[in-house]
Amino acid sequence: MSETTELAVLEIKPEQAPALYVANGLDAYLDQIRELAAEVPDVTTKKGRDRIGSLARMVGSSKKAIEEPGRAYLKQLKEAVKPAEEELRRFTRECDTIRDKILAPRAEWDAEQDRIAAEEQMNAWHAEALEMNAAHDKAAAEKFESDHELALLMNKDFDREREEARAEAERQRIAHEDEIKRQAIEQERIEAEQKQQRERDEAARRERELQDRAEQEKRDRIANEQRLEQEKQEAIEEEQRKAREQADRIKRENDAKEAARLAEEKRIADENARRAANVQHRKNINNQAKANLIASAGLTEEQAIAVITAIAKGEVTAIRITY
Structure with a gap:
């Protein structure tokens, strides 16, 4: 199918609804939409992608154009059946009321019969209970007479046994009282011993506390003396260290x-020695120069000394003595 394929504008008029919105009534429109969807645009081009969007929008528009009239038609159908539903409900309610009125006498009669039957049953149970009570009373009276005669026969034995029982009870009472007294005495003895033991324990505890306190005081005193001695020793050691x-x-x-003194003395001595050596060195050179002047220049000793002195003082230009 070419890209120019377009879906015709769909429009459903109200009078078409009864014929269309039935089983398979919309197949013709579905065929048109499927034919439109058979087109395969080129997704690699912008034009193709735009065409895909356009086709999808046309399908959506077609769906809306078919669905909205159908929904409106369904609404009309529902509104049309409402009166029928209401009338049917009213009809069934009235029929139920009429039926109940018809059945009412029979229901009342059945209820009355049930009440009468229940009352008769209660009367029967009451009569049966009266008979059972009478039989029980008769049996009890007969047993009482029999027991009374037997009691008269056993009266003597009963009196003797009762006296023996009374004597035994008295003996047991006395024995019980004696046992209570014995237990009381024993309890007093036990309590007295326990009290004495508690007093001994308390005295021993106080003695231990006093002993422990004395020992602790002794330990504290010794520890204090040792501490003072240690502090004293540390003070002495500190003073000695200082x-x-x-x-x-x-x-x-x-x-x-x-x-520093020795170094200064050495420096002075070295300086004096250096100075003395320098003086001697100069003297030796001057004497050598003097001897040379006397020997080479024919100067007298006084003249040679005068020349050397003038040169040493720098009084002779361009001539100096190298020491």
């Missing part, structure tokens, strides 16, 4: 002063 440090410091200072 004294040693002071002595070391003084010794270092004295050693430094002595070293």
Whole structure:
């Protein structure tokens, strides 16, 4: 199918609804939509992708054009059946009322018969109970007479046994009272012993506490003495340490002063020796120069000394003595 295929505008008129909205009544429209959907645009081009969107919108528009009239038609149908439904409900209610009125006499008669039957049953049970009570009373009276005669025969034995029982009860009472007294005495003895034991335990506890307190005080005193002795020893050691440090410091200072003095003396001695050596060196050179002037220039010793002195003082231009 070419890309120019278009779906005709769908329009359903109200008078068409009864014929269309039935089984398979919309197949013709579905065929048109399927024919439109058979087109396969080129998804790789913008035009093709736009065409796909256009086809989808046309399908949606067609669906809406068919669905909305159908929904309206269904609404009309529902509105049309409402009166029928209401009339049917009214009819059934009235029929039920008429039926109940017809059945009412029979229901009342059945209820009355049930009440009469229940009352008769209760009367029968009551009569049966009266008969059972009478039989029971008769049997009880006969048994009483029999028991009374037997009691008269056993009266003597009963009196003897009763006296023996009374004597036994008295004996047991006395024995019980004696046992109670014995238990009371025993309990008093036990309580007295327990009290004495508690007093002994309390005295022993106090004695232990006093002993423990004395021992603790002794330990505390010894510990305090040891602490004081240790503090004293530490103080002595601290003073000794400070004294040693002071002595070391003084010794270092004295050693430094002595070293400085010796160094200064050595420097002075070295300086004096260097100066003396320099003087002697100059003297030797001057004497050698003097001897050379005397020997080479024919100067007298006084003249040679005067020349050397003038040169040494820089009084002779361009001439100097190298020492």
